[in-house]
Amino acid sequence: MKQRKQNYVTLSFDGAMVPSQGKSGKTEPAMESADVAYRLSRMFEESATASAAPNALDAADGSEYTAATTGDVRTARGTLVAPLADEGARCASKPVALVMARSKTARRMMQSVAEAGFSVCAAYTQDHRFDVHLKAAQSTVSLGDKYTDALFCNSHAVLTAAETCGASIVLLCDEALPLAEVDSFLARAAARGMRVFRPLSPEAPLLGWVLCTTDKPAIEEGTWRTCPQCGLSFDEASLASGHYVCPTCGGYLRMSSAERINDLLDANSFAEWSRCVPETDPLGFPGYAGKLTAQRDKTGLEEAVRTGVGSIAGLKVAIGIMESQFFMGSMGSVVGEKVARLVERATDERLPVVVFTASGGARMQEGLVSLMQMAKVSCALARHGEAGLPYISVLTDPTTGGVTASFAMQGDVILAEPRALIGFAGQRVIKDTIKQELPEGFQTAEFALEHGLIDAIVERQELRSTLAHLLAIQVSTASRDGIDPGESSLLVDYASVCENLEHGTATYNTVTYGMLEPEGPLFTQIAARRPRLGKALADLAGRLERTRTHTVSPKRLERALASGGFDAEAGASLEGSSGLADGAAAGGDANRAWRSVQLARNTHRPTALAYIDAFVDGFIELHGDRMFGDDGAVVCGLGWIGGRAVTVIAQEKGSDLKERIRRNFGCPQPEGYRKSLRLMRQAEKFGRPVVCLVDTQGAFCGMEAEERGQGNAIADNLIALAGLRVPVVSVLLGEGGSGGALALALADRVAMQEHAVYSVLSPEGFASILWKDRTRAPEAAAVMKMSAVEACDMGIVDAVLPEGPAPAHENPEIAAEQVRAYVVGTLGELCEEPVEKLLAARYERFIKF
Template sequence: MKQRKQNYITLSADGEVVPQGSAVEDAAPAQESADVAYRLSRMVEEAAGSPVAPNALDAADMSEYTAVAPGEAQTAARAERAARVAEPAAKPVALVMARSKSAKRLLQAVADAGFCACAAYTQDRRNEGYLKAAQRAVCLGEKYSDALFCNGHAVLEAAAECEAAVVLLSDEALPLAEVDSFLARAAARGVRVFRAMNPDAPALGWILCSTDKPAADDGTWRTCQHCGLSFDEASLASGHYVCPSCGGYFRMSSAERIDDTLDADSFVEWNRRVPETDPLNFPGYDDKLAAQREKTGLEEAVRTGEGRIAGLRVAVGIMESRFFMGSMGSVVGEKLSRMVERATDERLPVVVFTASGGARMQEGLVSLMQMAKVSCALSRHAQAGLPYLSVLTDPTTGGVTASFAMQGDVILAEPRALIGFAGQRVIKDTIKQELPEGFQTAEFALEHGLIDAIVERADMRATLAHLLAIHLATVDRGSCGPGGSAILVDYRKVRDNLEHGTDTYNTVTYGMLEPEGGLPFGDAAARGSRRAQRLLSGLAGRFERKASGPAMPKRLEKALSRGGFDAEEGASLEVNGVVMGGDANVAADPGNRAWQSVQLARNVHRPTARAYIDAFVDGFIELHGDRAFGDDGAVVAGVGWIGGRAVTVIAQEKGADLKERIRRNFGCPQPEGYRKSLRLMRQAEKFGRPVVCLVDTQGAFCGMEAEERGQGNAIADNLLAMAGLRVPVVSVLLGEGGSGGALALALADRVAMQEHAVYSVLSPEGFASILWKDRTRAPEAAAVMKMSAAEACQMGIVDAVLPEGPAPAHENPEAAAEQVRAYVVDVLAELCEQSIEEVLEARYERFAKF
C-alpha cells in the first residue's frame, strides 16, 4: 500500500490546515509523519464538491436534452428551493468501519464534521449502543466476526448499499488498509479509503490509503463454503485459492491448478477430445454430457498433458470435480491411460491430481473397468522405473480411491480433503453406521498410514519439484526430457529454480498483489516473508506428523511411573532402585567400558536420529505410513540429499523430550514401523537410490498388540528384503542397538557405530534377568556381552567406530553429526562405484562369515 503525498493535507502544530505551497510548507517540507493527514472537515469538502456543469461539447451530444422555457425554469427553481427547506441537501456518506468502545465517539465526530455517518453492524449485534450515534446503518451479515469486518467484499458491498463516498477504517477493519486488491477496487468505484492515525482520537487526522496496483474488478467473486465470506479471484489466485479468513480450501478447476502449479505457459494438453461412449444407452446420458460441457466449458472430467514444474518436464493429469463430480467414465480412464502410456514411452514422471466422486454410474461395468485399465498402464510405467506422484484433493472417493489415487510411489494430500472408498451416505444406507467426526479426511488417512504426507497448497509446487528431482537423480538422465537433464537433479539447483527461476502463471500475474487477509492469519507481508524463508530453508521437517499417535498402553504407563522402560521386558530400567539411562554416574566402574557406553547411549540429552537428519540431510521430506494400518512415530523415513547424493533415509527415533518420547513409543518400533521402512526400501530399489539407516532403539516393541499385528513377521520381511536389496545400504548405530529390532535396519553393506553406542542381543537388564535371575547384575551383563562399539568392531560385527568429538555426542552434537555425515558420504561414494552384483556378493559374504 502506498500513500500519495500530494493528496495529503498538512497540519500545523496547532492542528490547522496548511495550504499547499504556503510559506510554512516551503520552509519545512512535510514528512510522512503524524503531521500529514486529512482532517474530517477537509474530507467532507472534497466528498461534497459541487457537480460541474457539462461543457458545450458534452451538451451537444445529449440527444435526449430538452430545453426548459424561462417560466418553467423559474417555477422549477422555486420548487427546488422549497424542497431544500423541507429536506436539507444530502450529505456525503462516510461508512465508518468501527465497533469498539470508541465507535460512538468516532461516529459523532464524523457526523459533526458534516458527513452522514453510516455504521456497520451484524444481525446478531444489531442492538449495540454505538449504532444510536449513527445517522444510517448497513448490515454486513448475519453473524459477527473479526474476519467479516475486514473482508473486502463485505465492506465494498456495504459501501455500495449506503452510497458511501468515503470509507473510514478503524479497529478490526484496519488490515484492509494494506490490501492492494481492496484499495484498487475501491478506487475504481470512486470510493476513497482512509485509516485513522489514532482510532481513539479521530480529530488528529486520517491517512489516505491507495495503491499503484490495477483494479482486477471483473465482477467475479467467490464465496468460501467454510466461513461464508467472499473474495475476488485475483486475491484468491495469489493465495493459492485458500480462504484468507478461515484457511479453508476452495476447490480448484484444472485451469486454476495448472496456473498455480506448472511453470507459466508450459502446459500442452494431450488428447483433448476423446469420443464419448454410452455403453448402457442410459436415458438422457448424452444430453447430460452436452449440458455439462456447456456449463463448465470442459470436454470431460479430466485434463491431461505435459508441463514443467520448476523446469522439470512432467506428464500431468488433473481431475475436474465440476464435471459430473469428477466421476470416472470410459473417457476419463482412456485419457489417463493414454497419458501414462505416452509418459512411459517418453520416460516422463507422472503427477495426477485426483478429485472424484467415484465410478460413473451411467456407464455401469465399463466404468468399473477403468480402474483396471489405468492400473495396467501405471504398472508398465512403474516397471520402467519411472516415478508416479498422486495428489489427493477434495473429494477423492470410490473407484478412484480404490485404484490410481492410491497407487503412487508417493501419495500426498491437501489438508482436510475428503478421502475414502465408500462415501458416508453409502455407509449409512448400507450398514446403518454413523461415522465419527473427522472420519475419511486427509488427517485420518495420515494417522492410519494410508498416505505419505499432508502438504499445504502453498507448498505443493515446491514439494513436487523436490520429490521429482530426488526420484530422477538416480535414473536415466534422458527421462528429464529436452533441456531438463542438467537442471533439476540437484537439491540446491531445484531450490534456486523455485526461488529465482521459472514461475507459475499465478505468481507472474498476481505475485505483486497482496491477497486479502484476515486477522487470524496476520498481514500479507508477513505471510510473504514466511514463504520466502521456507523456500530458503528447504523442505526439512515440513511433513512432521501433527496427529498424536495411538493411545499409550497401560503397561507402558505403569513402566513409566516406575521410572523407565525396557522394550523386551516391559519393565523399569532400574538397578537397586536407581533409574538407568538418565544422568547416572557413568564413572561408577571405570573398567566397565560397556556399561559406561550403555549409560551414555541412554542419556536423555543424547542427540536423536532426527537431530542428525536435520544436521546433514538436505531437503528431507518425511514420508509416512505403511499403507495398511498406521504410521509408527518410532520410525522416521523419507528422502533427501546427503553430500549432493539422493538417498532414502530410515531412522529409529526416540524423541527429544518426554512428550515426544511417549508419542514415539521411546523409539521401540511397532510392526507398521518396520513395514513403513520396507516400503521405502522397495521404493529406493525401484529408483536405484541408496539407503541410509540410523539405528537407535532398545528393541522392537513386544506388546500384545504388536504380536497381534505380526511383529516377528515384519522384522523377518525387512531382513529378507535387505539381504537382496539391489541398492547400497549403509547403517549407523547412534545410540542403543537392541536385538532384532535394531538388526532390522542394520543388515547393510557397511555398518558403523558411534563411539558411545551399544549393540547387543538383549538389554543388559533382560540378559541378567534371563540367565542369572537378577536384574541388578545388568552392569556385569553388559561387560559379558561386549556391547561397546570398540568390542563390536574387534569382533567384526561393525566396520567402523565413529568418534563423537572431544566429549560424548550430547555435549558436542555438531562434531558428532559431522563424523556421521563424513562416514556416510565416503562409504556411499565407494559403494556406488561398484556394480550392484559386487555389492550383493560382498553383503552376502559379510554376514555369512558369522
C-alpha cells in the first residue's frame, strides 16, 4: 500500500481515510480539508534528518517524499550531531520522544516508539516510580511527588519534563490529551524546537499520530505562576484571562493592585492618588525603617495600599486596593492616611468608593498609632456616608484584625470572594489565648455569609458586572445630589450598564488577552464548573440557613407538616393547602374569604421570588442582618422596576417542600426583620424607593425567635417604616398574617392580589381562641373579613389587583404583569411627592384607624 511506503495516512476532515490513488490508478493530491496522520517511523525520519522535511500535506501524494539519511541526527533545538562509530554513543544521540501516557498505554507504546528509532523517555511521579513500564524506557523524568490527572496535562510540568530529557517529540495520550488544544502550550513547545503529537484514535494510539500546531506566537519566557492550593504552575496570560483563578483546582490566587486594576477597571481609566506619603516610625522600632526599604525593593510597591480613581463600565469610582504582599497588608499610619485621603477626596468630588481589603491587621511596629487608623478611616467614611455617597467593601483573602473591625465591615454593601479568610482575631491567637478548637470552615467567606456578616459572595468573573450594577443603582438615585456617574453624560439604567459591559470600554486584560476566554479544554472544564460553583455556594447558603441556631429544626417542621399543621403566631395551618378542599364546602360557596384563604395557601401559587424574576431587572440579593444570621424567609436586594432603581424586600415561602422547609415556610425570624430594616435604612440613605412583597402566615413564634427578640425586630421595622423618608409600596401576594405581615406593609400604598388574604390571625387560630374549635376556621375567615375586596372596602388596602381569568398559579404571567403595572404606576406618583408631604400622608393613612 502506497501510504505505508510514504509513512503517511491522509484523512478527510470527518476522519475518513483519503486514498492517494484515483480510480484511474494515477496519484491524486490530497484534498484541502484533509489532515495527515504520521507513522512513528516517519516522525523519526523527520526528527533525525538534517534536511528540511516535506510538508506533510504535500507529501501525502508521494510526489515530494524524501527518505531520511541514516547517519544524520538533530537535537530538539535542531543542532546536527555527527555519525558516531560507537553504538552506545549513537543510542545516546538518538532523538528523544517523551511519552505522556498511563502505564497500561505506555507499555504498548514504548516498544513501538523505540523500534521506530527514538530514545524513549517516560514521565512518572514519585508515588509510581516502581511501575513496571518504566523499565522499558531508555530514560525517565519525574513530574512531581504525587500523581494527578491535572499534573499530567499541565503545560509547565510537561514542558519542563521535555526540556529536562531533551525531547524533540512529545506524544500526548490519556490525561495529557487536552494539551493538544492549548495554544500557549503548543506555541511554547514550538519555540523550544519540540513537535507535539496526539494519537489519531485515543483507543488505538499506534494507528497514527496527528501533529498539533498553533498559529499563535510563543509567549515570553519567565511568565509562569504557581497556584498555592494545588502547586501547579500556569502561564501568566492564561491566569490573567481567567481572573487569576486556578484552572485546575479553582483556587483563588492573590492579586496585586496592578493585576486587580487590569482585571476590573476600564482600560486606561485609572489615575493614582497619594502615591507617595512620607513614612513614620512612631515607636522608633528597631530595624523597622530597614524592613520598609526591603519591602519596597522586594515588591516594587510604595506601601500596603494603592488608591486612585477609575471607572467600571463607564461609572466613575474612587478605588483603594490593599497589597497583601507588602507586610501582609498590615495597616500602619501610611495605609490609614492613604485610605482616609481616598475617602475624603471622594467625598469632595462626590464619588462612590470601592475598597478591596487584604490585611493581616494592625501593624505592630507602629503600636497605638496603628490602632488610631481604625478610628481615622471610620471618621472619613462617616462623613462620606452623611453626604449620601455609597461605599462598597470587597473582602479578599486575607481580611483580618483591625481592618475587619473598621473599614472592611463598614460598607453599605459588603462583598467577599469565595473561601476568603475573614475574621477579627487570628486563628493562631484564638488557639494560643483560650485553647479553643476551631471548626472546619471557620472564618471563611462562607462562614461570614452564614452568620449574616456580609451581603454576598461573588466569584471573580462576576465581580466587575456586580460592581457595575451596584454602582449604577446607587448612582441613579443619588444623581440628584450631584454624584458624578462618569467622564461623560452617561445614561444610568440597567440596559445601559449591560450594554456598556458587553460593548463598551473593556478592561486592560480583555484588551490584552481577548474576551477573557482562556485557552484549551482545561480552562473550558473549569469554566463549565464555575456556574455549578455558584450554584454550590447558593446551596451552601441554603444549608447554612437550615442550621439549628438560625431556624427551627427541619425534622420539627416535617413532624408538624406530617401531623397536618404548622403553627405560626398561634395557629396558622397548612391543612387543605392544595386548593379548594374540604374546608371550602364547610364555609359555603358564598364564603369568599375562606376560598381566598385556600387559594392563598395553594402550594402552586407563585411565590415572591417568581414575581422578582418576572419584573425586577438585574436583581442582586443582599444577605444578612450583620449581627447573627441570614433568614431565608426574607429576601432583600436591589434592582430595577420599570427603569427605576428600587430596594426590594420580600417574604418567600419556597416553591417546593424542600425550599419551604429551608425558608421556614415563609415565617420570618428576627434576623429576617433586621435584614429588612438594614435595607430600608440603606434605601433611605440613597433616596431609593422600597417595594415590599408580603406573603407569610406570620412571624415565627418558636422559642429561639423569642430569645433573639422577635417582637423587638418587628417593632423596629414598624417605627422605621413610619418615618422612612422614601416612598414605600407594599403588595400582599398570598397570606398576610398578623404583625409578621404588617412589618412590611406600613406603606404609602398597599395593594392585594384578588385571592390574597390579610388578617390579625389565621382563621384556625381565631377559631381556636374565641370558640375553642379549630374546625370553625371557614366561619372565622368570613367573620374576620380576610379577603382582598373586604380589606379594600374597609380602607385597609388601596387596591385589589386582578390575577387574570384564573388564580395566579394558573396564569402567573398575567398576575405578575398586574403587580408590575401597579408598582410602576404607584412609584411614578409617589416619587414626585415632596418628602414631607409623603410622610404626612402616611401618618394620616394609619392614624385614622
